[in-house]
Amino acid sequence: MQFQNSLQFAQQLDQQDKLRKYREEFNFPKVNDKEVIYFTGNSLGLQPKRTEAYVNEVMNDWKELAVEGHFYAKKPWWDYHERLAEPLSKIVGAKKEEITVMNTLTVNLHLLMVSFYRPTLKRFKILCEEKAFPSDQYMLASQVKFHGFDPEEAIVTIKKREGEHFWRTEDIISKIEEFGNELALVLIGGVNYYNGQVFDMEAITKAGHMVGAKVGWDLAHAAGNIKMELHNWNVDFAAWCSYKYMNAGPGNASGVFVHEKYLGKKDIPRFEGWWGHNKERRFLMEPHFDPMPNAEAWQLSNAPILSVAPYLASLSLFEEVGMNELIEKRITLTAYLEFVLTEIDKEVSSTFEIITPPERGCQLSVFLHGEGRSLFDYLMKEGVIVDWREPNVIRLAPVPFYCSFEDMYRFGQILKKGILTK
Numbered sequence: 001m002q003f004q005n006s007l008q009f010a011q012q013l014d015q016q017d018k019l020r021k022y023r024e025e026f027n028f029p030k031v032n033d034k035e036v037i038y039f040t041g042n043s044l045g046l047q048p049k050r051t052e053a054y055v056n057e058v059m060n061d062w063k064e065l066a067v068e069g070h071f072y073a074k075k076p077w078w079d080y081h082e083r084l085a086e087p088l089s090k091i092v093g094a095k096k097e098e099i100t101v102m103n104t105l106t107v108n109l110h111l112l113m114v115s116f117y118r119p120t121l122k123r124f125k126i127l128c129e130e131k132a133f134p135s136d137q138y139m140l141a142s143q144v145k146f147h148g149f150d151p152e153e154a155i156v157t158i159k160k161r162e163g164e165h166f167w168r169t170e171d172i173i174s175k176i177e178e179f180g181n182e183l184a185l186v187l188i189g190g191v192n193y194y195n196g197q198v199f200d201m202e203a204i205t206k207a208g209h210m211v212g213a214k215v216g217w218d219l220a221h222a223a224g225n226i227k228m229e230l231h232n233w234n235v236d237f238a239a240w241c242s243y244k245y246m247n248a249g250p251g252n253a254s255g256v257f258v259h260e261k262y263l264g265k266k267d268i269p270r271f272e273g274w275w276g277h278n279k280e281r282r283f284l285m286e287p288h289f290d291p292m293p294n295a296e297a298w299q300l301s302n303a304p305i306l307s308v309a310p311y312l313a314s315l316s317l318f319e320e321v322g323m324n325e326l327i328e329k330r331i332t333l334t335a336y337l338e339f340v341l342t343e344i345d346k347e348v349s350s351t352f353e354i355i356t357p358p359e360r361g362c363q364l365s366v367f368l369h370g371e372g373r374s375l376f377d378y379l380m381k382e383g384v385i386v387d388w389r390e391p392n393v394i395r396l397a398p399v400p401f402y403c404s405f406e407d408m409y410r411f412g413q414i415l416k417k418g419i420l421t422k
């Protein structure tokens with residue numbers, strides 16, 4: 001499609017957008033009495049309007065039924081979380097049995113590493129991307145130390161090439177082959193939080209398995225953003241948070257994937273609790289653990305219903321729209337944003353550099369040569385909500401559920417004004 005940087009063209013794209021009515025499903029904050037242009041759905045997704053009803057339902061059932069709500073609430077609490085597995089399985093390309101929702105992301109990655117990082121004196125290394133999200137770095141280092149190894153020796157990071165802003169799949173695979181049977185685990189962010197790169201999860205998972213390592217993914221920036229086939233790619237495990245593209249609210253519960261091949265096993269190393277116990281016998285209070293035949297075996301506690309309710313509300317939107325439609329819009333919307341940025345860059349003879357490679361989801365990370373923090377502050381004041389990452393990067397995520405083509409055009413105009421009046 002031949003794009004144009006004009007209001008009329010952007011509005012025309014909005015008219016043709018099959019998802020345009022979904023913008024109305026979300027609450028937008030206001031700046032200067034105007035709804036913001038929201039680019040930070042990769043950090044915290046907007047609140048779906050229907051969330052309030054889901055939360056109020058739980059609050060009311062709690063008020064009126066108290067403990068009886070476990071079995072007699074409109075959506076009984078004892079199995080409330082089970083409602084999330086099917087919609088989530090469609091989002092990440094899994095079987096329903098392979099999914100559960102519990103805890104928060106870093107906690108879940110730790111719990112999954114209990115099962116899938118089983119180092120030996122010979123095979124104890126972990127491969128991850130250079131400058132992985134800090135929580136992942138801390139998690140990996142603490143796991144390694146917990147097992148009595150030295151992170152300096154045990155954690156192998158894959159570097160980008162000199163002068164490049166992205167990782168090459170061939171470099172990752174050759175690192176995996178180089179470390180071969182010393183490698184216990186490959187754990188990478190499926191979409192990198194900084195540059196927005198989508199990793200070739202299928203090829204990397206296959207390469208990890210070829211050398212006998214387990215392969216897991218942190219899908220914080222991938223879930224609800226890109227198409228995945230976790231089951232078919234034979235991924236061992238994965239986890240993601242729900243507050244970014246999944247729109248389930250700040251700090252909310254995390255989703256977990258454990259491949260079918262590990263389900264229904266009693267002898268797998270795992271930290272266990274009563275909510276992972278056979279649900280038919282859970283309230284018999286028996287002394288021996290009988291694992292659920294699905295990923296719920298990893299669930300320790302009864303589900304935090306007030307957290308899971310907003311997640312369910314958000315998933316109902318994904319059920320209506322489907323990942324294919326979202327991705328179709330996302331591709332055009334992100335391409336339009338890229339076009340607008342390039343046009344404005346020409347007009348102001350500035351030097352933005354988009355550091356996100358073509359293997360991308362929603363996010364474009366833009367290096368502002370010469371511009372900087374003052375431009376970021378100006379954008380925020382003008383009601384363009386973006387985020388800033390040192391040294392000079394703004395991250396822009398035009399989320400297809402609620403961002404419009406007109407938003408992209410308007411953003412371009414505000415950006416141009418900001419640069420020219422500086």
Ligand SMILES: Cc1ncc(COP(=O)(O)O)c(C=O)c1O
Nearest residue numbers: 104105106133135189193220241
């Ligand atoms: C890639 C990535 N991993 C891990 C985390 C940590 O998530 P949590 O605080 O839910 O454990 C985040 C949070 O933004 C993230 O972006």
